């Protein structure tokens with residue numbers, strides 16, 4: 507918060523409200539970092555949480571304040587500093603004093619009340635900074651790529667399931683980086699050979715590697731140092747509708763279908779205004795092996811409670827035994843196979859009195875209606891039955907009954923609870939997740955096509 511006050515101290519009054527709002531929002535996010543450990547909630551008191559979006563910006567502001575107070579105002583040694591450049595928390599310093607003076611300067615910088623500690627390395631001939639080795643040759647400063655001694659070839663495997671353009675751009679980026687980093691052309695050639703071998707070892711096709719290498723050879727080092735005009739990219743229209751989906755191995759097929767049928771969307775005079783000539787795809791990150799085997803939240807300890815002889819370990823749907831709807835209860839399970847051919851089991855204990863349930867009503871003609879309720883399941887089922895009795899023409903089940911069955915057969919209707927929606931320890935929107943699960947289940951049963959549902963609300967996923 508001190509950093510914030512310092513940063514905004516000179517802001518003119520015209521920005522006052524904006525600055526105050528920004529301060530308030532930041533203080534909310536900075537002081538409310540809550541995490542869970544050993545079933546206890548903790549609030550982080552010091553520092554910025556790892557991984558938050560604005561962490562680098564705050565770190566920069568903080569270091570900026572630090573420099574203002576402790577470095578630029580250092581009257582004793584300031585004249586010895588030829589250059590002080592910082593990248594977030596790494597500093598490159600060119601010093602013209604003696605090494606004793608440098609040590610003294612470092613000591614002074616470290617004696618700050620913020621707990622910032624500098625560890626430094628100094629040399630008259632060669633120094634490593636970020637991914638560069640900066641060295642002196644014939645009174646000039648030259649650079650080349652720096653690799654840590656412990657570095658291994660961790661380039662993404664060519665066989666990885668990543669999006670193709672992502673993989674293809676890795677060689678390009680690496681070769682251009684080599685071009686930018688190496689001042690000496692001989693060292694650049696050597697670096698290219700190293701890169702070639704590294705990519706080869708990770709299964710990249712020679713064709714791609716060569717194309718990337720050629721591209722880097724064609725441009726000059728000065729060109730790579732020119733900042734690309736990022737403003738141009740930002741000018742792209744922001745109101746264009748994008749196709750956003752979770753990344754999966756089938757994305758190529760999806761893309762192909764979209765491309766093939768894109769012209770159909772272009773035919774519509776309203777939609778036309780909001781779409782590009784080609785579909786713009788954006789991929790959400792999918793589940794990885796890592797996130798599957800080491801989730802950030804461990805399962806609750808008491809997930810498999812021990813059962814006594816009174817209780818049952820059999821999961822599924824049961825009658826409650828004491829309500830008027832029990833006579834309509836279906837058996838404990840129902841086999842249903844989703845569109846991928848995977849059959850699902852009922853994994854909870856559900857009965858007529860369960861709340862937040864996805865249920866299915868099975869008609870005497872074996873057609874299925876899928877629904878959800880936040881109230882007790884029996885209440886919802888009773889409503890369905892009375893809608894049939896009152897011949898309510900707005901409800902799909904009642905309409906189906908009017909068209910296909912005799913009123914007397916009503917007792918043949920069965921219902922079953924399929925899934926109970928609970929919220930995890932991190933909280934969440936239970937009703938939304940209920941409606942999303944309902945939409946999924948309707949898809950699984952194909953209830954709009956072969957069942958009794960009249961429509962499926964997909965808006966709940968937006």
Ligand SMILES: [Zn+2]
Pocket residue numbers: 825826827828829830831832858859884
């Ligand atoms: Zn019951």
Ligand SMILES: [Zn+2]
Pocket residue numbers: 869870871872873906910911
């Ligand atoms: Zn029927």
